[in-house]
Amino acid sequence: MTAPVIGVLALQGDVREHLVALAAADAVARPVRRPEELAEADGLVIPGGESTTISKLTVLFGLMEPLRARVRAGMPVYGTCAGMIMLADKILDPRSGQETVGGIDMIVRRNAFGRQNESFEAAVEVKGISGDPVEGVFIRAPWVESVGASAEVLAEHGGHIVAVRQGNALATSFHPELTGDHRVHRLFTDMVRASRRGESL
Numbered sequence: 001m002t003a004p005v006i007g008v009l010a011l012q013g014d015v016r017e018h019l020v021a022l023a024a025a026d027a028v029a030r031p032v033r034r035p036e037e038l039a040e041a042d043g044l045v046i047p048g049g050e051s052t053t054i055s056k057l058t059v060l061f062g063l064m065e066p067l068r069a070r071v072r073a074g075m076p077v078y079g080t081c082a083g084m085i086m087l088a089d090k091i092l093d094p095r096s097g098q099e100t101v102g103g104i105d106m107i108v109r110r111n112a113f114g115r116q117n118e119s120f121e122a123a124v125e126v127k128g129i130s131g132d133p134v135e136g137v138f139i140r141a142p143w144v145e146s147v148g149a150s151a152e153v154l155a156e157h158g159g160h161i162v163a164v165r166q167g168n169a170l171a172t173s174f175h176p177e178l179t180g181d182h183r184v185h186r187l188f189t190d191m192v193r194a195s196r197r198g199e200s201l
């Protein structure tokens with residue numbers, strides 16, 4: 001089977017780093033700014049950045065509804081940091097008018113770690129990733145206040161949920177694209193491959 005095409009929502013945030021990490025994980029990685037580009041992707045990464053800006057631009061670029069429809073239809077999607085916020089069904093403290101794509105039955109708190117620490121790194125054990133813990137880079141990161149019954153917690157840090165999966169939607173508070181360790185991106189590309197085969201991983 002040919003390599004899966006994985007898009008990176010390229011409206012704001014650390015798009016380039018995800019394109020590099022996905023290519024290293026043997027996907028064909030492409031920036032996505034238009035609905036036609038989204039339609040060609042087998043899966044999508046929503047990068048870190050500023051969730052209020054990404055939310056606004058997603059609406060402005062006509063991508064919010066197509067994205068919601070694809071996620072509802074089971075397209076694999078992975079959100080890091082601001083991208084995690086975009087995948088939450090509910091934000092505890094949204095800016096006014098801030099919309100999300102949704103897809104994961106969880107409530108997130110924006111900038112949750114940021115109040116104590118602007119930015120830090122920590123070793124995080126992630127379910128489904130074997131070997132050493134993942135080096136978690138947290139940059140004004142959200143945490144997950146609570147998850148619903150259909151969402152699975154994959155990792156916690158300091159007593160807070162920092163990685164979640166629900167079906168084909170994956171979200172982390174931290175940024176694996178910044179570390180050169182591509183295991184989380186490989187987990188995601190494996191999810192995309194399984195979904196193309198009509199399976200779920």
Ligand SMILES: NC(=O)CC[C@H](N)C(=O)O
Nearest residue numbers: 048049050051081082140
């Ligand atoms: N590194 C990040 O993605 C930061 C997220 C940012 N604090 C937000 O609310 O969107």
